[in-house]
Amino acid sequence: MPQAAFNPIPPILTAQNPNWYILGAGAIGCLNAGRLSSSGCNVTLLMRKGTLQTSLPIIIDRDGTRTTQRLPVVTPDNCKPISHLLITTKAYDVHDAVASIGHLLRKNSTAVLMVNGMGIAEQLRKDWPHLHFYLSTTTEGAYSIAPQHIQHTGQGETRIGRQGQNAPPPWFHQWSRAIDSCFWDDNIESALWAKLAVNCVINPLTALHNCSNGELGQRQELTEHVATLCNEVSNITHAAGFEQIAAALPQRVASVIAGTARNRSSMLQDVEGGRRTEIDYITGFLLRVADQFGIDAPYNRALIQDIKNNAH
Numbered sequence: 001m002p003q004a005a006f007n008p009i010p011p012i013l014t015a016q017n018p019n020w021y022i023l024g025a026g027a028i029g030c031l032n033a034g035r036l037s038s039s040g041c042n043v044t045l046l047m048r049k050g051t052l053q054t055s056l057p058i059i060i061d062r063d064g065t066r067t068t069q070r071l072p073v074v075t076p077d078n079c080k081p082i083s084h085l086l087i088t089t090k091a092y093d094v095h096d097a098v099a100s101i102g103h104l105l106r107k108n109s110t111a112v113l114m115v116n117g118m119g120i121a122e123q124l125r126k127d128w129p130h131l132h133f134y135l136s137t138t139t140e141g142a143y144s145i146a147p148q149h150i151q152h153t154g155q156g157e158t159r160i161g162r163q164g165q166n167a168p169p170p171w172f173h174q175w176s177r178a179i180d181s182c183f184w185d186d187n188i189e190s191a192l193w194a195k196l197a198v199n200c201v202i203n204p205l206t207a208l209h210n211c212s213n214g215e216l217g218q219r220q221e222l223t224e225h226v227a228t229l230c231n232e233v234s235n236i237t238h239a240a241g242f243e244q245i246a247a248a249l250p251q252r253v254a255s256v257i258a259g260t261a262r263n264r265s266s267m268l269q270d271v272e273g274g275r276r277t278e279i280d281y282i283t284g285f286l287l288r289v290a291d292q293f294g295i296d297a298p299y300n301r302a303l304i305q306d307i308k309n310n311a312h
């Protein structure tokens, strides 16, 4: 396989180019660590307590080409104070992971949350109210072949934003250069809801029926489930104030099903691999909103139970 090695000279730290600590050096964390580093950003992997290495090679395979770069590694025990943090753990690990480095965070430290699902930022804001949280959603595709060895399967789009902030922060310029199709989104909550609503329909159904995304549009019993679920998710989305997303949901779901017909959803892959799913932050979040507005959501309630019974 052709190899490309990047070992950039460490750049000078500035507000435009601070040191980014990556909390969650899995598929998405390594993918972005590699890209940020190769474009000249300062990047350090923040590994679990007990990790002995002081640097690690990050290997990214894409379309038959391999990129390798060595990045510094620290742990919560030997890390300096953190001004800029990228969080890329699974949703259910975020709180404990941030707690493990809580002593290193400073007033006004920046944290970018690049994690699927919703409700996580609210939990974090309660415990770390002084942090500047940015939210992100990505349609990139990557999986780990081995620790810190990533297969990049699909080029996607990454959106970053912060509620109430129209203009991007100084560091965003570097990110938009480093990461292909990385956009500042001054309505990130809507982007997250739009993704959540689609995920609420496609992820649990594919996981439960052990099928590809495309089968949801082909098998009649599944198309009926999709329609029922769209209706319920749409009602809750509307009540939460995202009327346009609610109205467009059936069409959007149909378009994602057609456009990703051969994909197997991340939730299906987690169930197949015997791993915990992120459903508490997808359907679980939706149900918490439904409760808030007094909306009955029997179909979603049954689905979350079924996934938990089947998968755990």
Ligand SMILES: NC(=O)c1ccc[n+]([C@@H]2O[C@H](COP(=O)([O-])OP(=O)(O)OC[C@H]3O[C@@H](n4cnc5c(N)ncnc54)[C@H](OP(=O)(O)O)[C@@H]3O)[C@@H](O)[C@H]2O)c1
Pocket: 023, 024, 025, 026, 027, 028, 029, 046, 047, 048, 088, 089, 090, 091, 093, 096, 097, 098, 100, 114, 115, 116, 117, 138, 139, 140, 141, 142, 143, 144, 266, 278
């Ligand atoms: N992969 C994709 O294609 C993709 C696409 C879009 C969105 N996403 C979303 O992105 C998020 C990350 O997904 P992923 O696929 O990158 O997951 P992943 O490969 O499982 O990576 C998560 C990483 O977080 C680490 N971690 C967990 N707790 C930690 C702690 N306390 N301290 C340090 N590291 C910790 C894990 O380490 P251990 O292995 O030691 O637990 C693991 O390396 C998820 O919300 C996912 O849904 C993923």
